[in-house]
Amino acid sequence: MDNLIFYSAIVLSMLMAIPLYRAVVGPTVLDRFMGVNSIGTETTVLLIMIGFMYKRVDMFIDIALAYALLNFIAVLAASRYFHKRKGLTEEME
Amino acid sequence: MIIYIAGVLIIAGLFFFLVGSIGMIRLPDFYSRLHSAGIIDTMGLLLSMSGLALLILNEFNLGNFLSAIKIILIIVFIFLTSPTATHAIVDAGIRAGLKPWEKKQ
Amino acid sequence: MDIVSLIAAKANYWTYVILLMVGLYAMVAKNNLVKKIVGMVIFQTAVILFYVSIGYKKGGTLPIIMHGHDHGHGVDSFIKAADYINPLPHVLMLTAIVVGVATLGVALALAIKVYQEYGTLEEDEIRKQIELKG
Amino acid sequence: MSIETVLSIKPVLAVLVSLLAIPGIISSRSQNIREAWTFAAAGIKLLLVVSMLPIILDGKTINYTLVQVFPDVGISFRVDALGMLFALVASSLWIVTSLYSVGYMRSLDEHSQTRYFAFFAVAISATIGVAFSANLLTLYLFYEILSLATYPLVTHHQDKEARSSGRKYLLYILGGSVGLALPAMMITYHFTGTLDFAPHGVMAGHVNSGLALLLSMMFLFGFAKVGIMPMHSWLPAAMVAPTPVSALLHAVAVVKVGAFSVVRVMTGIIGTGVLADFNINGIICAIASITIVVASLIALSQDELKRRLAFSTIGQLSYIILGVALLSKSGMTGGILHIAMHAFGKITLFFCAGAIFCATGIKYISKMKGIGRRMPITMTAFLIGSLSVIGFPPCGGFISKWHLVLGTIESGRLIFLVVLLLSSFLNAAYFFPVFYNAFFCSADEVLFEDRVEEAPLWCVVPLVITASLSILLFFYPQPFLNLASLAVQTIMGI
């Protein structure tokens, strides 16, 4: 079972490259929001998996929880920017 | 027995993560990509987290039980926040004037 | 030493150097003030990576005593230092993170002030304005 | 020969007394009270200095250390014969100069008189401090204070000319002291570990010939107040100052402090032994001689009276250096004595120049035709002063020059005898036109109207005093002569 968790964690961390790709490449800012949001979700799972690898899940759950909540705040704040400032591109060159 | 169910759930969760990620790359515009990002937030998270929760319960005691409940709570929270965040992002996109991709007739 | 174990042994330190340099580059060479601030954050976190890497111990578990919850202060004679990751760098880095966020706040406040004064965040444009004003 | 020392706070008091008068000077409401403070301070200072005279003449010295600032070096005072001589000159002439200042400043209605008197007091304090300093550090300290305190005096008029002259003044004086004298002092301290003036110098055994030469030159040019060429050109420039200041600069305080410092360093730090051993004194003598001759020649070509006097001063100062550098007994006596004799002579000349300016507003010699008929007292005093400077018998200047001439012969360097005689001739040459213009021009050439009269009493009295003192010193040079020979005894160890 340890091996399963271990390999799943590796796979999951590799999978995180894809949302990261979306976040890095864009093309719009909103794609980046989406990518960051997805990274957050996957990281939450990965955190708990690491907890299993250390055999002390109870220590990691709090972090995962905080993580999930605060990820939300960050993305919300960023999208609030567009709620109040019009224009995706007009401020940019 | 529980272990195997948990293992299957985790692998299924990973599979959905993969699916969502591929969708995020392949779909043509931001709005449709959000749909596939939704898979990550819902199915992927749900399955893998419940797998992990089951895995904890494999060795049953009070502490582990509470840990499992906390994992379920994480799911609940993410099910609350994820659609809100998605909604906020979409709203931002609409307000920012990002035109949805439309199929060329 | 074959290449794999070399990478395993040093990758963290290399990464810290890379991050440090990325941050430093942004602070030195970038033109935009907020970009510089972003670089500053990266720069500071690089050091945190360095410290945390120092603290890691192979085969060690988290620096929280196992089964320490139940007996209040019953002396556990079997606690072995090698079993636990070095906690001291973690403590130091908590402080460093806090310092980082404090600095970030002040830097952003200053950036807002600069923007209010010049209407731009680009350093060369600001410099041009200063020259124009004499 | 052991020198008996006496511990006394008197030298410190003598230095401080004029400083203590400054608050009084500044806070005074009326001119009279202000000047009363000045005179009181001057009087007390003279009394203090004179009260120490018997002890010094007994062959003792007075010591007092204020604070210890470095290991073995402190702000400390010592009164010996050489310092006493200088202090006596300075403090006695201060009274006269103050007297003269009052007349001069009031009659010309100068501005900022309070500032003038305050800085005058600081300057005189610093002068006494230099005279009484026991080590090079203390000397340097007061030297710098003097440089800075005279700056506002030199630039008293606050106009463009004063500004550029002030610049030049500071450039030379401060540049020399910070750039040359200070490092020389540090190097000395590093090699010898002490800065105290010892009778035979402290360098012997610590330095080689190259370093000794380097240090001597650094000191000689670093104490730029002595006006050795090429560090002389501040002096003519500083003539923009009011005349009492010029008198102070050129007769009493500034230039004499430079000369005194050089003498002190040559005897007390470098030491006659070292000078003689490495034949440095020859080089110094040569430099001094060149200065003497060149300065006299330049003086000939000056038309402005004060500038001519200034170049005269440059030449006369080098007599002192030359005399001491000859390292013969008489030469040294003459050099030291010249500090006093030249002071009395030159101050008379400056007073006269000031009085003329006061009464007529004229600065140029060529325009002074016939002035002797209108201002007989002043011009007579001028005659006496210039005779003293030239070294003509009935005046004090003769005595010092006589000793100098003896000294050249004693030391066997006859070339310097030639220099002395030549320069005396030149001296006469550049003073002669003044008398000629003043007294001997034909009646139709007189440029003055009848109503031109003597300068105010406050101006005339001091110059009469100094002129008569110049003559008196010829007949009664004992106090200075004794002090000078006492100093020479200490230095030469005879």
Added chain:
Amino acid sequence: MKTRQRMITFCFTFSFLFLFWVVFSGKFDLFHISLGVISCLLVSWITSDLLIVTHDVAKFSRLFIGFTLYIPWLLWQIVLSTIHMFPIIFSPDIHNKINPKIIKIKSRIRDHVGIVTFANSITLTPGTITVVANMYGDMVVHAIDDECAEALPGDMGEKVAKLFAE
């Protein structure tokens, strides 16, 4: 009446939060329980006005039961729509497969909580995303293809409406 309502809200918030505390804490000694009580009192005192779902206990319990029934159904819907997304994502000709469109739907839900529940359910099911929702039940939805668009408001709307029916 007002104070009683407030008391109820307060008690409700408090007990709910305390439940959470116990789950989080997992420590049942006096020290930690009292800490929990203090914390929950603090939070419910500061923010009790934010969590007004209803003042009616009966309605609340009905809602609670309704929700417990609704959530498994929602999960099943999520699974279904995810499976619906599969062929779209893996199809080689993805641009022909999808037909994104923005549609307006109207539901008869008037309750705020109901609208939020419905909107979030729509977003949670892959294939549809709520763009705008207002308090009168009008919604703008982005759907990835026609099938998803046609399924709205559909069963889901019905169920939520029934749940929050007055």
Added chain:
Amino acid sequence: MKILGTITILLCGGLLIFFTSDFPDFGDPKSPASIHLSPYFIEHTLEDTAVPNIVTSVLADYRSYDTMFETTVILTAGLACFLLLRIPTKEVTRRYYLHEPTGVTLRFDGDRYPKGSNVFKRIDSNWVPYDIIINFTCRLLIHFIQIFALYVVAHGHYSPGGGFQGGVVIGASIILFAISSNLRASIKRLGEKAAAIFTATGVFIYAGTGALCMVIGEHFLNYSFLAPLLGTDRIMARSHGIFIVEIGVAVAVMAVMIWIYYNLSSAGKQDEGL
């Protein structure tokens, strides 16, 4: 500048990477860092302080003095942002009001705004309509975030977390409130003044505990002298002392995060913002 920067960075980086070869290997249990000082902490934390989380015990006891100043750093940042940004303008030239029954937006210039009216509601100049989804979800979440944060503060002894993390999470919850509704509503609940006073209070709790120890006993922050006050033995006194200062940290950090956010998001006007 860019080229110069690149060269410098490459040189520095190369040098730093080159020197990593002398480091002990990653995770080497025999490195000096692992064998000199840290074993003491690991082996003595339970008998000294009865706190299983070694990070907490080191943070708030062995190196509590650092942590006090860490909190002070936060306070300094809050004060700095305030001092730099805050514009104490009483007169607002232009305000927008929503007439709630009709939904009409009105603009008032100068001083002529409807004071004390029930039907008019002040809105931001770049106002977005009330978003029911975001608003409701955030209102729901804030409680849980806060109770979670308090849990984190209270259980810093046993699990990761502690005053600082908990404080930030509480602060984040209020920031979430400010984002989801609007800044003025949030300021009405917890104003700038309260934030500042909370900050000072938080640091004061920490430093005051230290000073109390100094007054009672001998050393600054030596909690074991608090034992008679707390009614426990010296070891538990340390544990409780840690808890007290963690509360102080939490209060200070919470308030500062909010304070800085207020100032940043409204650019010092404390009126309308993100």
Added chain:
Amino acid sequence: MTFFDGDSSLISNLPAIVVTLPLFASLIAGFLGWKNRKAPYPIAAVALFLTFISSVVLMIQVMSTGVAIEYRMAGWAAPVGIVYVIDHLSALVILLITSIAFVNFIANKSNIDTVFRNKAGAFNSLYLLFTAGLLGMTATGDAFNLYVLMEIASLSGYALIGLGSNRAPLSTLNYLFLGTIGATFYLLGVGYIYIATGSLNMADIASIMPKILDSSMILFAFIICMVGLLIKMAIFPLHGWLPNAYSESANVAAGLIAPLTTKVTIYIMIRICLTLFTPQYTFDYLNTSDLMVWLAIGTIIFGSLSALAQKDYKRMLTYIIIAEVGYMVGGFFLGNRIGVSGAILHIVNDAAMTLALFMAAGIFMWKTGEESQESLKGMFAKMPFTMAGFTVAALSVVGVPPTCGFFSKWYLISGGIAAGQYFFVAALIFSSLVNAILFFRIFEIAHFEPFKDHHHHSSNHSNKGEEASAHDTHEQTIKEAPLGMLIPFMAVSILLVVLGLYSGQIVNNIINFAIPSSIL
């Protein structure tokens, strides 16, 4: 001295009190600032005064016992916990910091009231926090604790500086970047030390040091720490942030920050080199002297020349500060006893001089509202007392006896000669001359040019004739600075002379004990 013999709890806790007193006062000031605008100032003033008193007591205590006081924070002994170590050196610097903070605060009361108005509470708080940070940096014996306190001092410094003129935020932001780079490099250096020794306590590290002298990590730790500190003290190639930041800040802030920041950083450098890395490593093993002295020479030359090019009074002062940094760094790295004494003495003297100059700047600014040198026209006539004090300070910078600048320069030059670093000596003398030119340029302007009233420009415009004859009648129209500013300023300028005269005592009784005996 029975007062100190008793095991009084207050006395034994002094090291903690000195640092925490400003901290507490800042909390209370910040707290009360919301209630009453006038309340924070007296509190802060009293707290600074008490801190000053306690630092004096601390100094006396150290001098009378002759051994370093070790104070254990939280009761844990050295390597485990954090300790404060008050030895002669740190007691001296603590005394310096408290006195300067106090004097500057007292002198700027009216400034604080007018410039900061509603934010006076926050300002006073930050002022106290800055002081506390510097005091802590000085007192601490723990390498990491130093970093935290450094950040407190820096952050509050940024805030204080950033509230200056319109351009201040930009320069402060640059300062912040550079300051952060410096502090982070220092932190990194501490990390390298930690990885090599496993300890954070300075004394503990020093005791491990001899075993690992040739470890490359220690070498790198040294380099990185030094680079960080050199950035923070604005040495020549890394100085860019300082002039703008200091010259554009408010006067009251500049009066605190300019004298202290660089000096305390230099103190930290000395502390790190002597206590942490041990002189054996710094001077004998690494032989850093030549490189650092050349760096110092560059700094001195550059600072002096740049100062020459400035038209603005405060900017000129900032470049002088840079040059002075070169003095101290160079003096320290001469590596002999005289040079190090000179460097330490110059820390004290230069802080006092800079304080006086910036206070003068504050007074001029208060009077004229301008900062260019041209605005000082006719100041000698207008405000003779201020200018007298200014003259003393200027002469001290130039290095004219008996002001204190001369004596520290004396030690530095002696040290340079003893170490054979003749270029350093030359640079010092060159810089003295340049300083002389700089200040006499100002004197000339203030002395020769007629006064122009900037405040009442319109009223004076009509009667130009009066203005021309202004200096004739100036004795009736003296307008000095307000007494609240003038008296502290005069006190500081008198102090400059007193410090000079007593520098021998300071060196013999304090600095001699501060330098380890291994330095000859």
Added chain:
Amino acid sequence: MILPIDLIVLLLVIISAFAAITVKDLLSASLMLGAYSFLLCLLWTVMGAVDVAFTEATVGAGVSTVFCVAAIFHTTRRTKD
């Protein structure tokens, strides 16, 4: 055991750091900074520094991103580099 994950996350961290300073839009930069913080948090947990990870999660991901966005809200998104 933990190493492979460590290496992968390190790689991701570097990528996001580069992205954060190269992206030509400040809002994106601050978001990338948030992502960078997330990944760092992951990295800390991988290395067993749970407290640091917790702090990084709360501060780096939550609060500092919000601060950045708030500051950008009041300045501008535009950047030339």
